[in-house]
Amino acid sequence: MSTRTPAVTVVGSINLDLIASSERLPTAGETIGGAALSEQPGGKGANQAAAAARLGGSARMVGAVGDDVSGRRMLDALAAAGVDTADVAVLPEPTGTALIVVDRDGENQIVVCPGVNSHLSLDAVQFGPEETVLCQLEVGLPVVLEAARRHTGYFVLNAAPAMDLPADLLERCDLVIVNESEYALIPALASAKLVAVTYGGDGSAILAHGRKVAEVPSAAVTVANTVGAGDAFCAALVLALRQGLDYAHALAVANAVGADAVGDPSSQPDLAQLGYYVKRAVSTEGAL
Incomplete structure (x- = not known):
């Protein structure tokens, strides 16, 4: 395994998360009272960049606020997380906002208002051949x-939210990361070069x-919030693979990071x- 931490450039969304924490999620047309409101930095791109930096990677964010x-x-x-923000554009449109409801078990419902994320341009951005570039689909x-x-x-590519993807994009991807639902919604992933799939509590x-080459279970954890867990998993898996870990070890590392994330x-x-x-x-018995 290499001792050098890879450089990661994240191209993606930056949002303000408005989070209502309630006992349960509302059903269609239902109003629930008694929730607690909080505001947090978010957006799949920003979450992944912050996680990569905190894990020790050299992280750069390409986005817009x-x-x-x-x-x-x-x-x-x-x-503050250690991310290079020199390539984050400041534009006249409003900062993206995510409206999130989280229940006592950490499950959530999310509506994203993209705002300035819809105006992101790469015109002035340069990519180095040694960098790893990580994208999502919120831009x-x-x-x-x-x-x-x-x-x-x-x-x-973290193919979230799920959508039909051009064949040439999938062919270009060295790795695609999705959750179980997203994998089912994008049939073309069944023949993609390399796909990591998360199954929540099932690892x-x-x-x-399309052939399973590694599988690792998750550890049992107390869930506080699942919003940033998938993003932390993405950052950790990319860093672990690029540092030279084999598939099983890299998954075990990413699972451990995701477990810590859902507890925060x-x-x-x-x-x-x-x-x-x-x-x-x-060191975790049975993890690999």
Whole structure:
């Protein structure tokens, strides 16, 4: 395994998360009272960049925020996590916002108002061949396609939210990361080069051209918030694989990071360095 922590550039969304914590999730047309409201930095892209930086990676964020109070707060949060924000554009449109309801078991419902995320441009952004570029689908698909075309190195797509993906994009991906539901909603993933699938409390797996090549269970944890857990998993898996871990070890590391993330109420949880999770995964009996 390499001792050098890889450089990761995240191209994606930056949102203000407005989170209502309630006893349970409302049904259609139902109003629930007694919830507690909190505001947190979020967005799948920002969450992944913050996680990569906290895990010890050299993390750069390519995204956009509004020229408003929320935008300045999102930039401050990324910088505090150790993320390079030089390529985050400040534009006149409002900062993206996610409206989130979380129940006592950590399950959630999310509605995203993209705001300035819909205006992200890569015109002035440069990618180095040694970088790993990690994208999601909370920004426009044309931006993701452009990043895939312009970057010549290792390219990862967290295909969330799920949508039909062009064949040339899937062919370009060195790795696609999805949850179980997203995998079912994107049939083309069954033949993709390399796909990591998360199953919540049932662990995760890696499939190569549809064939399972590694599978690792999750540890039992107390759930506080699942909003940032998948993003922390993505960052950890990318760093672990790029540092040279085999598929099973990398999944075990990512599962351990995801477990810590669901126990933290923040969308951008505090995390230990990657090496801690590598040791923890190796020492956990039955993890590999």
